[in-house]
Amino acid sequence: MTKKAIIIGAGIAGIASAIRLKVKGYQVEVFEANNYPGGKLSEFQLGNYRFDAGPSLFTLPEQVEELFRICGKNPKDHFEYVKLPVTCHYFWEDGKTIDAYSDTYKFAEEVETKLGEPSQNIVKALKQSDYIYRHLSPLFMHRSLHKWSTWTNPQALKSYLKMGKLGIFNTMNAANKKSFKHPKLVQLFNRYATYNGSDPYQTPATLNIIPHLEFNIGAFFPKKGMHDITLSLYRLALEMGVEFLFEQKVEEVLVENGIASGVQVGENIHSADIVVNNMDMVNAYKSILKKQKQPTKLLNQPKSSSALIFYWGIKKEFKQLGLHNILFSEDYKKEFDHIFNQKVIFDDPTVYINITSVYKPDDAPKGCMNWFTMINVPNNQGQDWDSLITEARKNIIDKINRTLHTDIEPLIEVEEILEPRTIESRTSSAQGALYGNSSNNRYAAFLRHANYSSDIQNLYFCGGSVHPGGGIPLCLLSAKIMSEMIE
Structure with missing residues (x-):
């Protein structure tokens, strides 16, 4: 049976x-x-603009492809993606910019040219990220930590001897300050703590495993948008005979x-x-x-950070912006202190702008862009979110105007907002935390x-x-x- x-x-x-x-x-x-598959990895239409609602970064595409292969299907017949030549565009208010090329040596050259950081420091840091990945991913990513067999396998035994080199006893910020001379580069690499909703000044340096995924392996974009990850796997499940019962x-x-x-x-x-x-x-x-x-x-356990997202249809094209863009805060440490200790939003937040119309032009009308504009915020603990959101919107717009030398408000044609309360109600994520429990120890x-x-x-x-x-x-x-x- x-x-x-x-x-x-x-x-x-x-x-x-x-x-x-x-x-x-x-x-x-x-x-x-809900009446749709995908959870956070969904999409919606706002006027003439299409938006991916949730996760915007795509790495390790082989994890998607494997699901097609175990079903006896060729992934390329069902799901297509491209590798990004630039993983992210970084901006500071003093006019400094960095294009984070996926090619390690081109990225290292960019950093040396723009910031004066010796290129060998980038190469060395990314080799260290690769080292952490090789020793920890088989243990922490591919096995259960709750089975004795994980801890007694040969790979684990090798890793025990290298714990000091894997960043377990140091914070991400401390490790990055040791690796880089320029504070802007420390800030750039500290950003990877936000990939699982953590604070770089608290989280262990083992999270420096994350840059390996973007630089040494690569960041990608599904040709039909992030939501195609959901749709392609949903269609695969249906073809295999899985029954979905919505609502x-x-x-x-x-x-x-x-x-x-x-x-x-x-x-x-x-x-x-x-x-x-x-x-x-x-x-x-x-x-x-x-x-x-x-x-x-x-x-x-303390929960991870949450997000405040403004989905904006922008009636203009900004040629300096790519798929992934970061406008950095002038005081990163104070920003994280506000998020994790004071449980409020800093008045100079780091702004992330994801624009899928750069790679998928039909996501926005001609001459326009679809901006997924996000800042990291505390999880929901009963704050006065209406007031916080109103103030944050103004601060985000001011930040964009100062950094990109523009006036963005008149260009916003349509707007939708996602915040900790609605994240929790729509996705059943406790306190609107994006990543479950915090990784700050x-x-x-x-x-x-x-x-x-x-x-x-x-x-x-x-x-x-x-x-x-x-x-x-x-x-x-x-x-x-x-x-x-x-x-």
Whole structure:
């Protein structure tokens, strides 16, 4: 008899889990409270502008391609992307700019020319990032940290001898100040802490693993936009026979004698041999698992930062802007202090502008651009968000005007806002945190929920709030780690 798996949530990890379990021979049903797949990785239309709603950076495309290959399909027939020659354009108010070329040596030359930073410092730092990746990714990204077999395999034993070189005992900022002479370059590399909602002045230097993904491997863009990651995998799942049930909110995970036996949706009971939770771990325990033993220590961990996003249709083309753009704060340390300690928004925020119409012109009318304009903000702890958002909008516009020497307000044709409260309500992310628990200490990797329940048999977990973490590649890897635990 075919075994049945129920997946709660059609986020990108839930879709990937469905595909992997289908390949293993399971009958798979995915229950999703919204009327669309993808979770944060969705899209919307605003007037004549199309926007990718959520994650805007695409790395490790092989994690997407692998899902097609295990289904016996050629990824290129279903999903196309291009490698970015420039990963990001950086701007400071004093007029300094840096184009972060994907070619290491071209990037090093750019930094030496623009900032006077010796090119060998860039090369050395990116080699160190590669070193961290080679030693830690097999341990932290591709295996469960909650199984003894992870810690006793040969790769792990080799890594134990190199812990001092992997940045575990230092902060990201301290490591970057040691690597670079110019404060602007320290700031540029400190930015990678925000990729999982952390503070570079607190998070361990092991997070200097992240630049390796952008520079040594590469950053990419799906030809049809980021949402095509969701759509291509959703179509693949449908072709494989996965059943999606939208606007079907799971009320409870059913547990009998310590074994997950299915879910309750409304008044209906749906039985299953295994249940996979793709919902935010914290909110899952507060709602659909509220009758079960609570992992109190994990639930009480500080949460990552959130985001305030203004989706703007801009009636002008800015030739100096690319797909990814950063307008840096003049006081980075104070900005993070406001986010993580004061729980408010700094009046000189670092502004990220993502413009997909640079690579996908039909996302905006001719002569226009679709700006996904984002700043990092604290997670929702009951702040007066209406006042904070009004003030932040003014400060963001002032920052853009000062840095790009423009007057952006009259150019805004359409506007939509996403903020911590709506992030939580739409995606069930606890406190609107984008990446689950914070990574602001050296033990953070161990303070994420496992990909399985240690208390409830046949209950598994995937997604950005559990191991190995947030972001598209790690969400896809969470599905892989989870599925490898199942017979």
